[in-house]
Amino acid sequence: MSGHIPEGFPRGADGRLHIAGRSAADWVAEAGDTPLFLYDRALLTARARSFRAAMPEGLGLHFAIKANPLPELLRHMAGLVDGFDIASGGELERALAAGMPATRISFAGPGKRDRELEAAIAAGVALNVESAGELDRAGAIALRLGQKARVALRVNPPFALKGSGMKMGGVASPFGVDAAAAPELLRAMQAQQFRFEGLHLFAGSQNLSVEAILESQRQSVELAGKLTAEAELAAPPLVNLGGGFGVPYFPGDRELDLQALGRGLAAILAERPAILGESRFALELGRWLVAEAGVYLCRIVDRKQSGGETFLVTDGGLHHQLAATGNFGTVIRRNYPLANASRDGGEAETATVVGCLCTPLDRLAEKASLPISKVGDLIAVFMAGAYGRTASPENFLGHPPAIEKLV
Numbered sequence: 366m367s368g369h370i371p372e373g374f375p376r377g378a379d380g381r382l383h384i385a386g387r388s389a390a391d392w393v394a395e396a397g398d399t400p401l402f403l404y405d406r407a408l409l410t411a412r413a414r415s416f417r418a419a420m421p422e423g424l425g426l427h428f429a430i431k432a433n434p435l436p437e438l439l440r441h442m443a444g445l446v447d448g449f450d451i452a453s454g455g456e457l458e459r460a461l462a463a464g465m466p467a468t469r470i471s472f473a474g475p476g477k478r479d480r481e482l483e484a485a486i487a488a489g490v491a492l493n494v495e496s497a498g499e500l501d502r503a504g505a506i507a508l509r510l511g512q513k514a515r516v517a518l519r520v521n522p523p524f525a526l527k528g529s530g531m532k533m534g535g536v537a538s539p540f541g542v543d544a545a546a547a548p549e550l551l552r553a554m555q556a557q558q559f560r561f562e563g564l565h566l567f568a569g570s571q572n573l574s575v576e577a578i579l580e581s582q583r584q585s586v587e588l589a590g591k592l593t594a595e596a597e598l599a600a601p602p603l604v605n606l607g608g609g610f611g612v613p614y615f616p617g618d619r620e621l622d623l624q625a626l627g628r629g630l631a632a633i634l635a636e637r638p639a640i641l642g643e644s645r646f647a648l649e650l651g652r653w654l655v656a657e658a659g660v661y662l663c664r665i666v667d668r669k670q671s672g673g674e675t676f677l678v679t680d681g682g683l684h685h686q687l688a689a690t691g692n693f694g695t696v697i698r699r700n701y702p703l704a705n706a707s708r709d710g711g712e713a714e715t716a717t718v719v720g721c722l723c724t725p726l727d728r729l730a731e732k733a734s735l736p737i738s739k740v741g742d743l744i745a746v747f748m749a750g751a752y753g754r755t756a757s758p759e760n761f762l763g764h765p766p767a768i769e770k771l772v
């Protein structure tokens with residue numbers, strides 16, 4: 366075992382790892398092959414429920430499906446959250462196919478093509494507009510279709526979510542419009558070809574500091590009030606505050622204190638500017654909702670020694686799980702939580718677990734402490750529910766895709 370294994374993955378009496386009530390080996394036998402992603406339905410449900418229990422009444426919960434767009438998982442999530450955030454025409458199709466009503470889908474992301482705008486407007490999905498040019502194109506398409514385009518303005522926040530894995534505020538950015546340009550575009554959104562839906566702010570991702578998240582939410586609410594006043598508009602129907610909730614991947618990381626976040630957000634919303642009195646608020650989370658429910662299973666196909674080190678070579682790797690190899694937005698490579706799923710306890714060894722790609726980047730764990738592992742054993746990489754297969758270069762080197770299952 367290496368790192369902090371999330372709750373919900375016990376061992377059987379024989380030492381085998383269990384996922385959703387069955388051993389990893391059973392799931393692999395049923396799927397017929399490795400590598401295999403398993404996503405635990407009950408853990409996903411519990412996660413969404415814990416959000417509801419901790420957060421202020423009425424705060425909307427949207428799922429950013431970029432974190433995991435597996436169709437079965439989306440169908441499950443559609444019953445747990447208030448809306449989906451999508452980032453492409455492909456995600457639009459998946460969101461609708463999962464049964465999420467178009468009225469509860471919003472589309473954010475730079476570079477929306479005309480055909481994507483058209484599909485979204487025709488379906489009745491809200492656009493989180495990223496620029497003046499995009500608003501013009503959406504307006505022209507809406508007029509041509511004889512339909513109103515539902516539009517919200519994505520504002521590039523003039524502040525960062527401090528300590529975020531990925532900063533998306535406080536800098537020059539392709540995402541959203543600068544605050545200075547917002548009032549004019551908010552006024553333009555009152556034209557007859559649009560239905561104004563509100564404001565969208567997204568300041569950062571993967572943050573484990575309650576204080577930093579609350580500070581950015583406080584600033585976001587303040588900014589939403591200021592921009593609404595400057596544009597001389599009534600309350601925006603919805604203020605989407607983004608999110609940035611992180612999960613503990615690495616030794617020393619701690620789970621976010623959800624109760625503290627909920628209390629803080631309740632206070633921020635209670636003290637919101639009067640002009641936002643009638644607005645609804647929502648958070649838009651990807652990783653936090655799904656990361657911990659996922660496990661990536663691969664099989665050891667070789668074990669070898671080199672330069673005094675033991676290497677366990679698996680049939681998995683960065684083509685399925687780029688993030689776990691430290692190549693998806695991390696500055697310093699650290700091990701994701703990982704374990705031998707076939708055995709537990711006994712004599713331990715220090716081993717480096719690698720994938721099957723011929724690049725030195727393909728390392729699932731560097732010098733991990735594991736029970737002495739054999740060829741044929743299953744390796745489990747945890748925290749694999751978000752940005753796994755969907756954020757990996759699957760075609761690289763022509764290995765088969767990973768199997769994915771909601772269990």
Ligand SMILES: Cc1ncc(COP(=O)(O)O)c(C=O)c1O
Nearest residue numbers: 429432473567570571650651652
């Ligand atoms: C607009 C937007 N919303 C939501 C997310 C999801 O972020 P996370 O998975 O960190 O919750 C992202 C991630 O980049 C994003 O760009």
